[in-house]
Amino acid sequence: DLFFRLLAVSLPLFFAPSLSCLSLGLSPKMRVKQKKSFKKYAGKKHLERDLKTRKGRAVVKKGQTERQARRIERQQEEMKKEEEDHKATIEMLKEHDPNFHKYLEKHEPDILQFTEEGDVANHDDLMGMGDEPAMSEPGEDQEAIDRVIGMEDVMGSEDEAGEDASEQDEGFTLSKLSHCIRSKKIRDLVLMLREAVNCYEKSHDPTDRVQPGPESQAVILEVLQHSARLLDYHIQRKAPMLGPPPLPHKCPLYPKIKDLTYLLTRQALRALKLFPEHEVTTIILSHMTTLVAYVAPYPTLSRQWLQKALELVTDDVEALRFQAFLLIRELARTIPFPFIQHCMRGLFLTLVRKCRRFDRVRMPLIAFLMNSVVVLWGEDMNLAYQQTFAYLRQLAINLRRALKESTEQTFRAVYNWQYVSTFRVLAMVICQYVKPTQLWPLVYPLCQLGCGVIDLLPSPKCYPLHLNLVGILNRIARASGVYIPVPPYLLRILSSPEFKKKYKVKPGMTPDLICMLRAKSSEFRLLVYQQAVFSEALYYLVEHLALHAHTIGFPELAFPSIRELRQLAKTLGRPEWSTQVSTTVKELERNSEFIRSKRNAVDFGPKDSDRVTLWQNELRSDTTSPPPLQRYFEELHALRAQALVQQAQARAATPARRVTLEEV
Secondary structure, three states: OHHHHHHHHHHHHHHHHHHHHHHOOOOHHHHOOOOOOHHHHOOOHHHHHHHHHHHHHHHHHHHHHHHHHHHHHHHHHHHHHHHHHHHHHHHHHHHHOHHHHHHHHHHOHHHHOOOOOOOOOOOOOHHHOOOOOOOOOOOOOHHHHHHHHOOOOOOOOHHHOOOOHHHHHHOOOHHHHHHHHHHOOHHHHHHHHHHHHHHHHHHOOOOOOOOOOOOHHHHHHHHHHHHHHHHHHHHOOOOOOOOOOOOHHHOOOHHHHHHHHHHHHHHHHHHHHHOOOHHHHHHHHHHHHHOHHHHOOOHHHHHHHHHHHHHHOOOOOHHHHHHHHHHHHHHHHHOOOOHHHHHHHHHHHHHHHHOOOOOOOOHHHHHHHHHHHHHHHOOOHHHHHHHHHHHHHHHHHHHHHHHHHOOHHHHHHHOOHHHHHHHHHHHHHHHHOOOOOOOHHHHHHHHHHHHHHHHHOOOHHHHHHHHHHHHHHHHHHHHHOOOOOOHHHHHHHHOOHHHHOOOEOOOOOOOOHHHOOOOOHHHHOEHHHHHHHHHHHHHHHHHHHHHOOOOOOHHHHHHHHHHHHHHHHHHOOOHHHHHHHHHHHHHHHHHHHHHHHHHOOOOOOOOOHHHHHHHHHHHHHOOOOOOHHHHHHHHHHHHHHHHHHHHHHHHHHOOOOOOOHHHO
């Protein structure tokens, strides 16, 4: 008995460590050697980067989660506040205008309803917007659509509160419309507009057999024409002696017509989408331009107006796209910042999307969009500088990637019409606003970018692109007065070995170099193509030197070009080309002698920069005896313009040929 008692006492003591390890799920061997922690294991140099990456990702993810939670909380608070305001407005309407409240209960019950399940308007950037929400159509869930676009209550002014709601059932007529306009009943006008839009919409629905009255279109146009004036009358909005009139929502009487303005601007957008006729759409756009101030308090609806205007600004009808641009400019001017940023970015990206191809057919539209971008960016110089710098930086990134990698894909990212058109429109913007207080600091990076694109691929196949870029650089030099070293690029084209090889004489029209990025090997051997490239390069060289024909250092500036052209005239082997080069050399020498004779009579030195600038300005403004090279360039420019007109006429008389994939 004593033995078994001692054994019972010693066994638990002997197996206690093993039992404790088993209870913790560990083996006895791990009591001595424990597993190393990840931080201690990652202390080695080759794993420190992984540990930092994990920590950084955790911090970023935590920040994103917190921002998302705050955004959702803020949206919920806004929706709750909107619901309370809506209910308060309905109660006020029911108390002050019971007749109109009964009318809404009978004809528009969805306006008096509000739920917390409304969708939150998307306030992201304009370019991130999805498809535009559909406007109200018969048979659709009006409540869901109104939740998306933020539909509010419709309330008239107090002086109309005593009217009988039964008058609204009579429909809309021109006589009733005239009476409402004379009596300034804006509430009745808005309701007539809504009814006319619904009637016109039903008439064009194949599932409905509603025959609209002929007055629907006239009522819509008439209401939109007089709405802005009547709204200004009701809120007593007047323009001050100096400056623009105040925004309507800052007027004391604006709350009385707040909901009417929303319904009016919403119905105007619906009407703009309904009419397929360009003439009617143009008139509606002109009337909507007067209502821009009343759409300013509604960000979502303002973006819908902008999105529709950006669609119409690319229309084939010139009057329609011009009116659409006027609407975009008015939106940018009237709606407070940062809406102008959406307008500028939206118009610029619309231009870029349209520049995937460039030809004579698309040229008028692309030229209109470029001029529109230049005009719109002049509304805010600070924002224009930011946008121009951002897009120039993106072009420079693509160019740097092409220079470093040198692959076909990176070359195509630079040598395409979207890249060239973006460079051209940015150059137009900088040339238009080139003052020191505007976009002057961006002249140098723009010129550096253009020279880098020319040096990227100096192949003879890319001579058309090089000539287009040189023309843009000459335009920058003319606007800014900055010297840009383009003669080396032009002399490289003029002295190309391809011009000394055998060529083929094939009848055909002169190629349109403005609409070309590169040429095929077969095209480069054609005589008409070589003549076009040679003449264009020589013209741009004369233009570049003529820009500096009045400078005091012109003889030294033109000396390298004169020397190269003399040698080129001897080795060309083509009499007509040699004659053109020799004539250009003579004119350059004449201008050099002219500047030397003027320069010998001065009494100041190179250090007197102010007097040098004054001397050059006097010579530039002297119309009685201009520099000889300037007169020669004017003659050359007139001949070139006449040749372009003849080519355009010949091109219009010739049927269009099929464009192959290689030419795109």
